[in-house]
Amino acid sequence: MGSYAPTVSDDALRLKMPEAREFLGGDLLAQSIAALGCDVAFGLHGGHLDAFLTGCSDANIRLIDTRHETVAVQAAEGYAKISGKVGVCFVTANSGFSNGLPGLATAFADRSPIFCITSSPPLRDAETNCLQGFHDQVVLAKPITKFAHRVTNVEEIPRIVSYAWRTAVAGAPGPVLIDFPIDILFSPPRLESIAWGAINRPLPYAPAPAPEAVDEALQLWTQAKRPVLLTGTGARGKDFANQFLKLAEMTNTPVFYSSKYGSVIPYGHKLRGGPASRLALLPMIKEQSPDLMILLGARTGFLLGGRSGAILPNSGCKFIQVDTDGGEIGKSHAIDCGIVSSSQQFVHAMLSAISRTNNFASSEAWIQTASSLKDIPGAADNEPEELNSGRLHPVHAYRELFKSLPAGAIVCIDGGEVGQWSLELLEHSRASLAMVATGYLGFLGNGWGYALGAAVAEPSKLVLNLHGDGSAGFHLQELDTYARFSLNILTVIGNNYAWGMSQAGQDLLYGETVSARQASKLSPHAEYETVAAGLQCASARVDKIADIRGAVDNLLKAGKPGLLNLIVSDKPIHAVTKSMLNVDVGKNWIVVPYYDNIPRPHYEI
Template identity: 75%
Template sequence: MGSYTPKPNDAALELTMPATREFLGGDLLAQSLAALGCKVAFGLHGGHLDAFLIGCDDAKIELIDTRHETVAVQAAEGYAKVTSSVGVCFVTANSGFSNGLPGLATAFADRSPIFCITSSPPLRDAETNCLQGFHDQVVLAKPITKFAHRVTNVEEIPRLVAHAWRTAIAGAPGPVLLDCPIDVLFSPPRMDGIAWGAINRPLPYPPGPAAEAIQEAVELWSQAKRPVIITGTGARGTKFAEDLLKLVETTNTPVFYSPKYGSTVPYGHRLRGGPAVRLALLGTINEQPPDLVILLGARSGFLLGGRNGAILPNTNCKFIHVEVDGSEIGRSHQIDCGIISTSQNFVGSMLSALQEKKVSSSDVWVNTATSLKDLKNQFDDEPEEMSPGRPHPHHAIRKVLQSLPEGAIVCIDGGEAGGWTLQNIEHSRASLVMVTTGYLGFLGNGWGYSLGAAVADRSRLVVNMQGDGSAGFHLAELDTYARFGPKILTVISNNYAWGMSQAGQELIYGEKTPKRQASKLNPRAEYETVAAGLQCASARVDKVSDIPVAVEKLVNSGKPGLLNLIISDKPIHSNTKAMVNAEVGKDWIVIPYYDNIQRPYYKQ
C-alpha cells in the first residue's frame, strides 16, 4: 500500500493508495471524510456504494451496518449528539434513500449535524427507467436538509465533502446529503486535477456574542431575584460543561434542562434543577415563577410547554435567549435580550464580564427551584399493582431507573411510556438524557439514537427506553445490537396498547365508549423471546419487586439486553391529560395535543 503526496502548491491531503487495486472515487470520498474527523459511519449495504465501503477500510472508518436505513440515519444523529461532532451515514440508491428520508426529516427538525452519503445510477442512464433510478434524490432531499448536491465529477469530491461538512455544523446545525452516482464512485480521479477546496483547513470559529449584548445580559441578570437557566441541545460539550458549572456557581443560578437534551450539570449538584417541565410545579407549592429565564441553546416550543405559560412565564418575566440561529429568537415569546452565539462562547464571555460585576441569586430561591425535582409525586401513594393485576407504570419505570448504574445515557422513546420515564428520570442518575422523539414526535427514533450513543461512548451503558408501540418500529435492530455488542439495555414498557392514543380517545369520548380505534396491541407478544432469538440477553418482569435483580442480571450479562416490562395501561399520565385538555365547558372545541379553541356562535 503506497501513498500519493500532492505537489506543494496543491495544499492538500496525503492519500493512501490501495496495494492491490486502483484508487477510485470511493477511496477519495472515504479519505476526504476521514480527513475531517469521521471515524465511524452507520448504514446499510447497497452495491452502488461498494467503492466507498471498501475505501473506508483504508481510511480507517468503522462501518456499523443496521437492519433499516432510518435507524442508520438516526444512529448518526445519536452519535452527533454525544460527540458534539458530525455523524456520518450511508444509504443506497432510491430504495435505501427513501427509507432514510424519515431520519433526515427528524435530523432537520432537531438540528442534528449529520452527513448522509447516497448513490444513484450512472449519470448517462438518467431518465431511462434504470434500476433504482426513478426519484431525483437531490430534489427530494433539499426541503429537509441544509445542503443536498449530486457529485458529477470525481475530482470534485474533496471540495464538496469539505463544503457539506462545514454546512452541517455552521450556524444552526443540520443534515447534509451528497449523492455520488455509481460511475463517479467507481471512476479513478486524475490526481493532478483534484479540487481540494478547504478539505485540510481548520473549521471556522463559531459565532460569539456582541460585547453590548453581554453587558445587557449582565444587567438583566443582576436585577433578577428568581433567575433560572434552561439548557438545550445547543448546550453541550466537555469544555462547555466545565465553564457552565463555573458560571452557575459564580451566579448561584439553578439550571434546568429541556427534555430534548440534558444535563450538563452533574447529578447531585446543588444547582441542578432537573427537567424544565418541573418549573410548572411552582404554582402548586404557592411559589412565584422565575423572573428571568436564560434559554441557553434551547428552543421554545412544545417541549418547553409551548405558549401556555406553565414553564416559560407569559408575564412578569424577562428572557435572555442565546442561539446560533437568530430566527429562533422571539419565535414564540417576547425576548428581552437576544444573543446570536454558541452557548460555549456566551458562557466564556459572561465569565469574563462577571469579574467586574457581581451577580448572585439568593439561596432561598435556589433551594425552592431545585426542590421541585424532589417533590412528592401524585402517583407515589398509589398501589404498586393496578387492575387487572399488572404493575403501576409509575412505580415500575421508577424502579427500573433506580436500578441502573449511575452515569448511564438514557434515550427516551414512546408516548405515555416516555412521559412516565421523563417524570422519574432524575432517579436514573444519568450522565445524559435525550428525548429522541423530538419536535416531530417521531416514534422509534430511540433504536438509532441508542446505537449511535453507544458507539460514541463505549464506556457507558446506554438505556433504550421504549413503549411497546414505539418498540415495534425497529425491533429487528436487536440483531444489529447483537452483532456489534454495544452496551445497550432496551426496556419495553409493555401495556398492550398505544398508550397515549388509547388515553386520548378515553379522555375525549369517555371511558364507556366501547371502541378504542386503532390503539390496541397484542397482549401475547413475547419481546423477550424475540430478543433471545436474536442472541441478546432478555427477561420478562411483571412484578415491581423483581425489577432490580432482572436489571442487574441484564446489565452484567456481557450482551445487549432487553427487558419486557409488563405494566398496566392505567392510570392515564398527567401529561396526556394536560395535552388533551378535554375537561372544558361547552363553549370550547377540544383540539387534542394543542390549545383548545373557542366555539363559534352566530346570532340568528
C-alpha cells in the same frame, strides 16, 4: 476569465493508494471524510456504494451496518448528540434513500449535524427507467436538509465534501446529503486535477456574542431575584460542562434542562433543578415563577410548554435567549435580550464579564425553592404498585427501573405515555446524559438509532434504550445489530398492550368504550423477550416490582445486549396527557387534541 487549473499544494491530502487495485472516487470520498474527522459511519449495504465502502476500510473508518436505513440515519444523529462530532451515514440509491428520509426529517427538525452519503445510477442513464433511478434524490432531500447536492465530477469530491461538512455544523446545525452517482464512485480521479477546496483546513470558529449583548445580559442577570438557566441540545461541547457549572455557581442560578437533552449539572449539586417541566409546579406550591430565564441552546415550543405559560411565564419574567440561529430567537416568545452565539462562546464571554462584578440578587431561598422542585412527589406516588388489571403501576415500575441502573448511564427515551412517566422520574436514574428521541416531530422509533449511535460514541457507558410497546415495534430487529457489535445497550419495553397516549386520548375524548378505541390496542401476547433471545440478546420478562432490580442486574452481567419486557398497566393516564387533551372546557370551545382549544364560531347560551 482565466482558466482554472488545480495544483497539488498544502491543501491537498496525503492520499493513501491501495496496493492491489486502482484508486477510485470511492477512495477519495472515504479519505475526504476521514480528513474531516470521521472514524465511524452507519448504514446499510448497497452495490452502488461498494467503491466507497472498500475505501472506508483503507481509511480506517469503522462501518456499523444496521437492519434498516432509517435507523442508520438516526444512529448518525445519536452519535452526533453524544460525541459532539458530525455523524456520518450511508444509504444506497432510491430504495435505501427513501427509507432514510425519516431520519433526515428528524435530524432537520432537531438540528443535528449529520452527513448522509447516497448514490444513484450512472449519469448517462438519467431518465431511462433504470434500476433504482426513478426519484431525483437531491430534489427530494432539499426541503429536509441544509444542503443537498449531486457530484458530477470525480475530481470535485473533496471540495464538495468539505463544503457540505461545514454547512452541517455552521450556524444552526443540521443534516446534509450528497449524492455520488455510481460511475463517479467507480471512476479513477485525475490526481493533478483534484479540487481540494478547504478539505485540509480547520473548521471556522463558533460565533461569539457582541460585547454590548454581554453587557445587556449581565445587567438583566444582576437585577434578577429569581433567575433560571435552561439548557437544551445546543448546550454541549468539549469542556463545556466545567465552564458552565462555574458560570452557574458564580451567578447563583439554578439550572433546568429541556427534555431534548440533559443535563450538565452534577447530581446532588444545590443548583440542579432537574427537568424544565418541574417549573410548572411553582404555582402549586404557592411560589413565584422565575423573573429571568436564560435559554441556552434551548428552543421554545411544545417541549417547553408551548405558549401555555406553564414553563416559560407569559408575564413577570424577562428572557435572554442564546442561539446560533438568529431567526430562532423570539420565534414564539418575546425576548428581552437575544444573542446570536454558540453556548460555549456565550459562557466564556459571560465568565469574563462576571469577573468584574459580584452583585447578583439571587438568594439562597430561591435556589432552595428551585432545586427542591425535582423532589416533589408526583400525584401517583401514593397509588398501589399494582392496579386492578394486575399489572404494574408505571410510576413505580419506571422508578424502580431507574434506581436499578448504574450511575452515569446514558438514558434514551422513546414513546408517548412511557415518555411522560419517565421524564417525571428521570432524576432517579442518575444518568450522565438523557435524551428524548421523539423530538419536535414526535417521531416514534428514533430511540433504536439514538441508542445505537450513543453506544458507539460512548462504549464505556451503559445505554438505556427505553420504549413503549408501540415505539418498540418500529425497529425491534436492531437487537441483531446490537448483538453483532456487542454494544452496551439495555433495551426496556414498558409493555402496556396499547398505543398508550393514543388510547388515553380516545378515552378522554369519547369515554372508555371498546368501540371508541380505534387502532390503539396492541397484543397482550407479544413475547418480546423471546424475540430478543432469538437475536442473541439476554432477555427477561418482569411483572413484579420486587423482581425488577434482580432482572436488571442479571441482564447487565450477561456480557451482551439485553432486553427487559416490563409489564405495566395502561392506567392511570399521565397528567400531561390529560392537560394536552384539556377536554373539560365547556360547550363554547372546540377540543383540538394535543393543541390549544379554539372557541366555537357560534357560542351556545
